[in-house]
Amino acid sequence: MQNYSNIQKFLYDFVLSKKIINKSLFELEKIIYLKKKDIINQSHVFITGLPRSGTTSLLNFLFSSNEYASLTYNNMPFILSPNFSELFYKKNITKKERLHKDGIVFDNNSPEALDEVFFDNSEEFVKNELENYIQLILLSNNKTKYLSKNNLNYKRVDLIQSIFPNSIFLIPIREPLQNANSLLNQHLNFSQLQKEDDFIRRYMNYLGHNEFGLNLKPWNKSIHFNDLNNINYWLEQWNLFYEFIYKKFQSYENCYFVIYEELVNTNYVEKILKKINIEKDKNIDLQFFRNSNKKELNIEYDKNIFDKSLLLYQNFLNSNLTLL
Numbered sequence: 001m002q003n004y005s006n007i008q009k010f011l012y013d014f015v016l017s018k019k020i021i022n023k024s025l026f027e028l029e030k031i032i033y034l035k036k037k038d039i040i041n042q043s044h045v046f047i048t049g050l051p052r053s054g055t056t057s058l059l060n061f062l063f064s065s066n067e068y069a070s071l072t073y074n075n076m077p078f079i080l081s082p083n084f085s086e087l088f089y090k091k092n093i094t095k096k097e098r099l100h101k102d103g104i105v106f107d108n109n110s111p112e113a114l115d116e117v118f119f120d121n122s123e124e125f126v127k128n129e130l131e132n133y134i135q136l137i138l139l140s141n142n143k144t145k146y147l148s149k150n151n152l153n154y155k156r157v158d159l160i161q162s163i164f165p166n167s168i169f170l171i172p173i174r175e176p177l178q179n180a181n182s183l184l185n186q187h188l189n190f191s192q193l194q195k196e197d198d199f200i201r202r203y204m205n206y207l208g209h210n211e212f213g214l215n216l217k218p219w220n221k222s223i224h225f226n227d228l229n230n231i232n233y234w235l236e237q238w239n240l241f242y243e244f245i246y247k248k249f250q251s252y253e254n255c256y257f258v259i260y261e262e263l264v265n266t267n268y269v270e271k272i273l274k275k276i277n278i279e280k281d282k283n284i285d286l287q288f289f290r291n292s293n294k295k296e297l298n299i300e301y302d303k304n305i306f307d308k309s310l311l312l313y314q315n316f317l318n319s320n321l322t323l324l
Helices: 006-016 019-033 055-063 123-141 153-163 176-196 198-206 231-249 266-275 303-317
Strands: 045-047 147-149 168-173 255-259
Touching: 006 019, 006 198, 019 123, 045 055, 045 153, 055 147, 055 168, 123 153, 153 168, 153 231, 168 231, 176 198, 176 231, 176 303, 231 303, 255 266, 255 303
Parallel strands: 045 147, 045 168, 168 255
Antiparallel strands: none
């Protein structure tokens, strides 16, 4: 997004800032392209959880199996019309590292968390049109199963599975201090980037990427810590977020907690593939994840919130729904 031309920026602003445009194109797309196929009982996969917990790496890995359709950068900015968007010329993006500076690279064909543009509509619209929307994405890719990474989908697991009862939800979880430190660093990183280029702020806001930066939207209201530039704020957010996740989803048979630190273990990765019914002899790299080494963190933090978070993390490790 930092290298977009002024014309591209204008187009993105024009299309993404006005819901009526996207929804009108969506209605047009349904008329032209929609074909009803039985996708209700497919095992679609939804990755959701706290950012910086391996969600993007997991998305890229599963997408590489060629089993799933996902929204990609090729769909920008016409996110609600995936077939229509293919008619537009896209300047090829040479593979490059994303702005997070975390070693993850992308190009036009890379999957991305884009479907919040669809979900950021009324609940009635989402409920009535989700099947049609996913159907259109599948048709544009000639696939039968959908793969989504959306950090906000934890809010709508019940809605999604009421429409697609065989869906699988993968919820990564990372050791709290490491995750909180990564969130803090990205908040500082994107706050600076957005100050230097306001289009980055607008772009992220259009896509619902308000996890950090100037348009930050907290997952929960802070209780004791309010300084966004302090590790304790992010530790408390980690704790509040995963307290809800644990209480809400520990009894859900189709929700699996994925341990970030175990993603370097090929046997563990094979367990994930087994859960989502992908054969392990597929031509995919089981050693896709190389970033889980813990960093030595020489930072001060509140012991009470850290101990509380660490205990919760251990509860996840001992849960029957954790993939171990």
